[in-house]
Amino acid sequence: MLAAFEGGRQAMTDQHKNPKSDIEIAQAAKMKRIAEVAKDSLGIDADKLEPYGHYKAKLSLDYIKTLEKKPDGKLILVTAMTPTPAGEGKTTTTVGLGDGLNRIGKKAIICLREPSLGPCFGMKGGAAGGGYAQVVPMTDINLHFTGDFHAIGVANNLLAALVDNHIYWGNQLGLDERRIIWRRVVDMNDRALRNIVNSLGGIADGFPREDHFDITVASEVMAIFCLATDIDDLKRRLGNIIVGYTREKKPVFAKDLDAHGAMTVLLKDAFQPNLVQTLENNPAFIHGGPFANIAHGCNSVLATKTALKLADYVVTEAGFGADLGAEKFLDIKCRKAGLKPEIAVVVATIRALKMHGGVAKEDLGKENVKAVIDGAENLSRHVENLKKFGLLVIVAINKFSADTKEEVDQVRQICAELGVDAIESDHWGNGGAGAKDLAKAVVKKIDQNGSNYAPLYNDALPLWDKVRTVAQTLYGAQGIIADKKVRDQFKELQDGGFGHYPVCIAKTQYSFSTDPNLKGAPSNHVVPIREVRISGGAEFVVAVCGNIMTMPGLPRIPAANSIDVNEAGEIVGLF
Known part of the structure; x- marks a missing residue:
C-alpha cells in the first residue's frame, strides 16, 4: 500500500447538494x-x-x-x-x-x-x-x-548534499556508504524516486551508491520543525540528526558535518x-x-x-x-x-x-x-x-x-x-x-470535568514494549512480530541510549490492523514491523509496519490533470 494522501477536505462535494464547489x-x-x-x-x-x-x-x-x-x-x-x-x-x-x-x-x-x-x-x-x-x-x-515546505525540503537536501560531499572529499568521519540513512525529499508524489542510484557519471560526480527519496512531509526535518520550541531548540535538534554510521556502527550526526547552522538559517523564516x-x-x-x-x-x-x-x-x-x-x-x-x-x-x-x-x-x-x-x-x-x-x-x-x-x-x-x-x-x-x-x-x-491526560506508556518502557503496548492496547492486536534483523536494530537503539524515546508507528490509516481491507474493529491480528528508523533530532523511533511507504505515487488519473488557470487568471479544478 502506498503512503496516504493526507488531507481534510470533505470527500463528497454534494454533502448537502450544494451547487458550489x-x-x-x-x-x-x-x-x-x-x-x-x-x-x-x-x-x-x-x-x-x-x-x-x-x-x-x-x-x-x-x-x-x-x-x-x-x-x-x-x-x-x-x-x-x-x-x-x-x-x-x-x-x-x-x-x-x-x-x-x-x-x-x-x-x-x-x-x-x-x-x-x-x-x-x-x-x-x-x-x-x-x-x-x-x-x-x-x-x-x-x-x-x-x-515553508520548500524551506524544509531545501534544508533536508542540503544535509544530503553535505553527506555526499563529505565522502567525495575524503570521508574524514569514516561514514560507511552502505550505512547512510539520510534520504533526500521532494514535496510531490513520485514513485520513480523511491529507490535510486546517485552519483553516476564518473569520478567528478562522486561515488555511486543506492539512495532513496521520501515525500517532504515524511522527513525528519519536518518532524523537528513541528516539535521544536524555539530557534535554539530547532538548531539543537537539527544537529542531532543521525545521517549514517561508521563501519564500527558508531552514529554520525549532522553536527559532525557542521550542517545544523546552515539548515537553521534556511528554516529561520x-x-x-x-x-x-x-x-x-x-x-x-x-x-x-x-x-x-x-x-x-x-x-x-x-x-x-x-x-x-x-x-x-x-x-x-x-x-x-x-x-x-x-x-x-x-x-x-x-x-x-x-x-x-x-x-x-x-x-x-x-x-x-x-x-x-x-x-x-x-x-x-x-x-x-x-x-x-x-x-x-x-x-x-x-x-x-x-x-x-x-x-x-x-x-x-x-x-x-x-x-x-x-x-x-x-x-x-x-x-x-x-x-x-x-x-x-x-x-x-x-x-x-x-x-x-x-x-x-x-x-x-x-x-x-477536568482533564486527566497522561500518555499511554512511560519513558522507561523499552522501545519494543512501547510498540507492543500501542498495538495491543489501541489496535486490538494480539502482538507484534519482526525478523531478527529488525529485533537487533531495536536492541541496538535501546542499548545506544535511545530507549527513552517515544515510538512513531507508521502503518495504514485504513484499518486498526496493517491490512487496509480489514474494516470495523479487527482483533487478535498481528502487527508486522518491517523496518525501524531512528529520528535523533525529532527524538522518536519510527516503526514501519506492513506495506506502508514514505514516498507515495500518483493515481491512474491524478488531480493535476484537472487543475488549470482560466482566462480570468483564476485557479480552477482545485476541489
Whole structure:
C-alpha cells in the first residue's frame, strides 16, 4: 500500500447538494486584511507581523517570546474514526468548531497543518476544510502558501548534499556508504524516486551508491520543525540528526558535518507561525504538516503554544483516525511539549459507519440502521481508546443530507452506552452557525470535568514494549512480530541510549490492523514491523509496519490533470 494522501477536505462535494464547489465558496469569501484579523481578534499590532500579501502573515518570534508568562487556554483535539472513501471531514469539523466557539462568544483559534503538494496534485486533495467551514485564502494554503515546505525540503537536501560531499572529499568521519540513512525529499508524489542510484557519471560526480527519496512531509526535518520550541531548540535538534554510521556502527550526526547552522538559517523564516483566517474571519494558525500514517501528524508545537497564549480555546487536529494522529499527538507531541489537552472530539459520519458495516460506496445513500450498528464497532474502539489517555470525549456527527433520523438516533444511543455525547453538526452547510450545538457541548463538558491526560506508556518502557503496548492496547492486536534483523536494530537503539524515546508507528490509516481491507474493529491480528528508523533530532523511533511507504505515487488519473488557470487568471479544478 502506498503512503496516504493526507488531507481534510470533505470527500463528497454534494454533502448537502450544494451547487458550489469548495473553491467557488472560497473564492467568493469576503476576507479581511490579515492585519485587521490580527488586531481585532487577537490584539496583535501590524508591526508584529510579517505579511505575505494582504491575507497571509507570519507572526514575529520576538513577539511570541513576550507571551511566555500569559496563562494558557483550553486545548481541544479533533480526531476521527478510521477513514473511508465515504469521507469523515476532520479538518472541516476543526474549522467549523472553531467558528462555532467564536459564534457563542468564546475567544477561539484553530491550529491546522499545512497541506502537501503531493496530495493536492494526487488523489485525496488539500487540507483547508470544505463547504462553509474553510480556511482562506484556500488556493494559496493548498499550493505554495508561504514557502515553508520548500524551506524544509531545501534544508533536508542540503544535509544530503553535505553527506555526499563529505565522502567525495575524503570521508574524514569514516561514514560507511552502505550505512547512510539520510534520504533526500521532494514535496510531490513520485514513485520513480523511491529507490535510486546517485552519483553516476564518473569520478567528478562522486561515488555511486543506492539512495532513496521520501515525500517532504515524511522527513525528519519536518518532524523537528513541528516539535521544536524555539530557534535554539530547532538548531539543537537539527544537529542531532543521525545521517549514517561508521563501519564500527558508531552514529554520525549532522553536527559532525557542521550542517545544523546552515539548515537553521534556511528554516529561520519558515519557523514563524502562519496566520490566516476562516471564511468567518476568525484567526487560524496553519504551520507544519507531517503525515500521520508515516510521521506524527500534528501542527507545530510553536503554533499551538502561541495560540494557547492568545485564546481561551484552541482547536487543533491530528491526522487520520485516532489510532494514528491522536495517539501520536498524545504520546509524542503533548509528551514532548508539556501540553495538556482537555477533550477529544471524534468525528464520524453515518456514511463512514455504514461503510465499516459492510455497505458498498454506491449504496451509502440508502438507509441501513443495521450497518450503522455494525460499523459503530470502529467508532466505539476509538472512543474507548481515547478514554485510556484520561481525556474527555465527544462524538461529532458530521451531517450529510442523506442521513436519516433513525440512523443518527442509533449513533446517539450507541454513544450514550459508551458514556459520551454525540452531537450532530452541520458546519459544512452552515459554517459556525451549524456547529454552535457542538461548541456548546464541548465547553460544557470542559467546564464540568477536568482533564486527566497522561500518555499511554512511560519513558522507561523499552522501545519494543512501547510498540507492543500501542498495538495491543489501541489496535486490538494480539502482538507484534519482526525478523531478527529488525529485533537487533531495536536492541541496538535501546542499548545506544535511545530507549527513552517515544515510538512513531507508521502503518495504514485504513484499518486498526496493517491490512487496509480489514474494516470495523479487527482483533487478535498481528502487527508486522518491517523496518525501524531512528529520528535523533525529532527524538522518536519510527516503526514501519506492513506495506506502508514514505514516498507515495500518483493515481491512474491524478488531480493535476484537472487543475488549470482560466482566462480570468483564476485557479480552477482545485476541489
